[in-house]
Amino acid sequence: MTGTRDPLNAFVDYPDKPVRSAETGPLRGLSFGLKDIYDVAGYPTGCGNPQKEAEAGPAASTAPAIQALLDAGAAFAGKTQTDELAFSMMGLNAHFPPPVNARARERVTGGSSSGSAAAVAGGLADFAIGSDTNGSVRIPASFCGLLGLRTTHGRITMEGAMPLAPSFDTLGWFTRDAATYEAVANVLFGEDSHGEELRTPVRIAELEARFFGEAEQKAYRAMLARVLERFEKPATFLALPGELEDLYEKFRQIQAYEAWASQASFLSQKDRGLGPGVKERFAFGRSITGAMVEEARQRRRDFQGDFSALMRPDMVVVMPTQPSAAPLKIATLEEQESYRHRGLALTCLAGLLGWPQISIPLGEVHGAPFGISLLGPAGSDRQLIRIAAKILSGS
16 A cells, blocks of 8 residues: 555555455454564565565465454455564654654654554554554554553464564554454454453552653543543552562563564674664663573562562553653654653553553543553453443443
8 A cells, every 4th residue: 555545654565465355254344454573475574674574575374363354354454664673662764754643743653563553543444453562552552542452461372473572572453443443352362361350440659650741640630530430449559569660671671682582683694774773772682691681580570470469350550551642753862762761661561561451542632642551460351442442432
């Protein structure tokens, strides 16, 4: 999809090849975009890097999760842009024109699932598949006014997808409405393994202190009121077991170490022309020693145990998705990195835990979309989607 068919730079400019979908099924009549880290038979998997695209050749088979969508009748609309090697959060790939955020055109879409979010927000697809390692579905969802779920780690296979940090990588998707979101979930999920009803909302003061200013705090309070009125029980506060900055640093070390390990063969052959920021993040990963990553992984295991001990089975965390609206496209690299640090500290908790988190498009700030999130126990994905639907409908 190119030119006038794609005024939002959402899709990668590949020659159209037929991708068959079932003539009947629960997703018949719906079109979807696909982040260009997933294999589709006959298409290259470029992963946002021109050299990787040139060397990839056409994929021999389609990723199993994507084939399930085709078998359910969904129509393939094309491969969507991704930040380079999926290792960024802004939606600004140095090698391609930036996708357009239809809800706030002067602002970024967020990434790394940038094209997928742009396609859905702009009405070019009914839903779009992304991936979420540390916010790459939740962040664009918040920035573009969409529903976006980071799924329970390991619940949906990542076979046939480019790995970034396998102990964090998850498949997720975007929609404009809850009914479509649930229809896709019905195809990709079985029943939730978490059987307890999530009745008790939990707030964490350290997370709510990440906002940029009073405008964000005011907008969040309005969203929070809408969310809390959907629960029968009042909200309770939980103290985060550990310093947020330390937890984020441990996440960053594990992610970077795994990212380098995943891409070392490709990156070590020659200069791959990595864009600013991406190049430095891979270099950081290369510098992490085995001892450093094992210490970080032990801290992760300790955090998982401590946090799980504080959470009753009926609890769900209500939290900011991001500290503000999407940054402006004209923001300097330094300004982007400042936002990145504050924003990724919020998203790292779900990754460390391996738990699902859904961003709900309830608010606006500075004239742009602004989301709020629910973080639930492992295996509560479908319940989170149902709760989000009730919040959006006001029922």
